[in-house]
Amino acid sequence: MKKDNTVKILLAIFLVFFSVNSYAQDHGVEHAENIDTEPHEGPGAINTKEEVTEYIDHHLQDSHYFNFFSDGSIGAHYGFSLPVILWDNGFKVFSAAEFHHGETLANVDGEYYKLYHNKIYKTNAEGDINYDEEGHATNVKPLDFSITKNVLAMLVVSLLMFIMFRGLASSYKNKDIPTGFGRVLEPLVIYVRDDIAKPNIGPKYRKYMGFLLTVFFFILILNLFGLTPLGINVTGNIAVTFCLALITFIIVQFSGNKHYWKHIFWMPGVPVPMKIVLMPIEVLGMITKPFALMIRLFANMTAGHVVVMSLLGLIVVFQNWIAGPAFFGFTLFISIIELLVAFLQAYIFTLLSALYIGMAVEDHDHHPEDHSDDIPVI
Amino acid sequence: MEAMNVDLIGAGLVIIGAGIGLGKIGGSAMDAIARQPEAAGKIQTAMIIVAALLEGVAFAALFAV
Numbered sequence: 189m190k191k192d193n194t195v196k197i198l199l200a201i202f203l204v205f206f207s208v209n210s211y212a213q214d215h216g217v218e219h220a221e222n223i224d225t226e227p228h229e230g231p232g233a234i235n236t237k238e239e240v241t242e243y244i245d246h247h248l249q250d251s252h253y254f255n256f257f258s259d260g261s262i263g264a265h266y267g268f269s270l271p272v273i274l275w276d277n278g279f280k281v282f283s284a285a286e287f288h289h290g291e292t293l294a295n296v297d298g299e300y301y302k303l304y305h306n307k308i309y310k311t312n313a314e315g316d317i318n319y320d321e322e323g324h325a326t327n328v329k330p331l332d333f334s335i336t337k338n339v340l341a342m343l344v345v346s347l348l349m350f351i352m353f354r355g356l357a358s359s360y361k362n363k364d365i366p367t368g369f370g371r372v373l374e375p376l377v378i379y380v381r382d383d384i385a386k387p388n389i390g391p392k393y394r395k396y397m398g399f400l401l402t403v404f405f406f407i408l409i410l411n412l413f414g415l416t417p418l419g420i421n422v423t424g425n426i427a428v429t430f431c432l433a434l435i436t437f438i439i440v441q442f443s444g445n446k447h448y449w450k451h452i453f454w455m456p457g458v459p460v461p462m463k464i465v466l467m468p469i470e471v472l473g474m475i476t477k478p479f480a481l482m483i484r485l486f487a488n489m490t491a492g493h494v495v496v497m498s499l500l501g502l503i504v505v506f507q508n509w510i511a512g513p514a515f516f517g518f519t520l521f522i523s524i525i526e527l528l529v530a531f532l533q534a535y536i537f538t539l540l541s542a543l544y545i546g547m548a549v550e551d552h553d554h555h556p557e558d559h560s561d562d563i564p565v566i
Numbered sequence: 567m568e569a570m571n572v573d574l575i576g577a578g579l580v581i582i583g584a585g586i587g588l589g590k591i592g593g594s595a596m597d598a599i600a601r602q603p604e605a606a607g608k609i610q611t612a613m614i615i616v617a618a619l620l621e622g623v624a625f626a627a628l629f630a631v
Contacts, residue, residue, distance in 0.1 A: 244620035383611075480622040536618045543615070 240501035247497055248421055248490060249306050250338045252284035255419065265289060270340060274301070274308065276330035285333070299509040301330070308332055320534065338428065345409045347502075379406050380538060388542040392549050396542070399439060403432060404538040407485065411530035414489060423533070424489035426482065433482035436541045441474075444548040477544055481537060488533050492526045573630075580627035588622045 221370055255267035269285035276299065286294035287303040293315045294301045302311045309317060309327035318326045335343070356370035356377075366374050385393040385400055409424045450456060452470040455463050499519045503512050595613040599606045 277587065324592075327624060469568075480619070480626075483625055484618060484622045488621075533615070536614065539615065540618070 191351075194476070198368075200358035235508075236504050239502055240498075242502065244494060244497045248424060248493060249424060250304065250336045251306060252287065252334060252336055254337050254340065254361055270337065271335050272308065273333040274311065274330040275333060279333075280330075292303075302327075308334075315434050335449055337420055338422045338425055340414060341410065341422050342428070345406060345413065353405075376405075377401060384535070384542050388539065389545040389549065390546060393542075396439070396443075399435070400538050400542055403435075403541060404534050407432070407464070407537055408531065408534035411489060411534060412527075413525055414493065415530060416546050421489065421493050423485055424493055426486045429482045429486040432485070436481060436544065437478035438473075439541075440477075440544045440548045443545055445551075447550065448548045477540075481540055485533055485537055486551065488529055492529055496522050496526060519524065577627045577630065581624050584620050584624035584627075588617055591616050591620070 214320065252270055252272060253265065253267050253269060255265050257266050268334060269283050269426050272282055272284050272286075272294075274280045274296075280296045280299070282294060282296050284303070286292070286296075287301075289303075293311065293313075295302075300311045300313055300315065302315045302317065304317055305327060307325075307329060308328055309325055311317065311327055350547075352369060352373060356366055356373050359366040359368070360371050365371070381393070381397060381402055384404075385397055389396055407423055410420075414421055414423060446485050453467055455466045455470070457465065496519055499515050499522060503515045506512070506515075591613055596610050598609045602609075
C-alpha cells in the first residue's frame, strides 16, 4: 500500500513539473528545423519561402503570446499577451505585452529585461545583448516560470480533464451507465483498462490506472488541440515529453520488485563474466526506455506539425490555381493521418508505460527460462 | 559542410533500414492476420509496439543529424 501512495504523490506533482518546465524548451526546436521540408522554388520564392520557414519555426516554439493570427504586411498580431513570471532575486510578475513582441525592453523595478529569440535576458538600460565566440548570448537569464502558451494549454487541458472526469465519476452515483459526454469517455477508460493495463501489467494493474489514464487523456487531448488552428504544439515540445517520460521512469523504478533489479544488476542464468558485461547494458536500457518514449512522442508530433505547415506553406510559395487546391487536398489528407497519429501516440505512450511497469512488477515464479515471449525492448 | 553531408547519408541509411523493417513487420502481420483472422487484434497490438520501437530508432537518426 506504500507504493500506492507513491504513485498518488507522483501524480500530484505532475502539474508542478509542467508549470516550470517550459523555459528549457527550445533545444528540440532547433533540431526540428533540420527536418523542415524545404518548399520548392516558385515565382517570387525568395521572400515567401523565408517567411514560410519563419512562420513554421514560430509555430513550433513556445511563446509568451497567444497569437491567433498575424498580418505580415502590416506587422500586426492578433492575440493576447500572457503573464511573465521571473525569479530574479524575488518573483517579478508582469505582462508580456511590455516586450511589444521583443521590440522594447520591459522595465520592472529598475531591472531591464529583453525578449530575444523567445527567451528573456536581463540587460542594461540600452538592451544590449552580448555574445560569445559562437554567437550565443551571454546575458544573465533569470529563471522563467512564465505562463507561456504551452503552460496555458496544459492548464486548460488539466482543467478540462478534471471537469470531464468529475462529471463521469459523479454520474455513476445515480445510475449504472454514464450520462452525457461520459458516454464518450467510458469506452476509452475501459479500453485503457482492459487492453492496455490488464494484459501488460497483470493483476497489480489497479494502482497504476490513475497514471495510465491521466497520461493517455493528457497526451490525447493535447495532441488533438495541436490539430486545431489555435497553433499550440505542446506534445511537440521536448521538455513536456521529457517530463512525461521522467514520470514513467520514476514510477517504473519505484515499482520494481527484486526480480526486476536482479535482472538488471545480476542477470540470473548466465555465467559470471557475462553478468558483469550485461550489467551496464541493462542499466543503459533502463534509461533508454523512457528516452525513447520522450523522443517518439516529441518527434511524431513535431514532424506532423512541420509536414502540415509546410504543405500549407507550399500554397503560399506557388500561388497559382493548380497548386492551391492540390496542396489543400494534401493537407487535408495529412491532417486526417495526424488525427490517427494523435490517437496512436497517446496509445503507444500509455501502452509502453504499462509494458515497462509490467516488466518491473512481474512475478518470475512460474517461468525461470521462457524469456522468449518477452516483448523486445528498444 | 562536408561532415554534415556524411551525417545526412548516415541518417538516410538508418531510415532506409527502418523502412525495410517496417515493411517486414507490416508484411508479416498481414500474413499472420490472413492465416488467423480471429487473432487480428492481438497481432495488430504487437505490430504497433514493434513499429513504434522501430520508429523511435528512425526518429533518433533523423534528430541526430
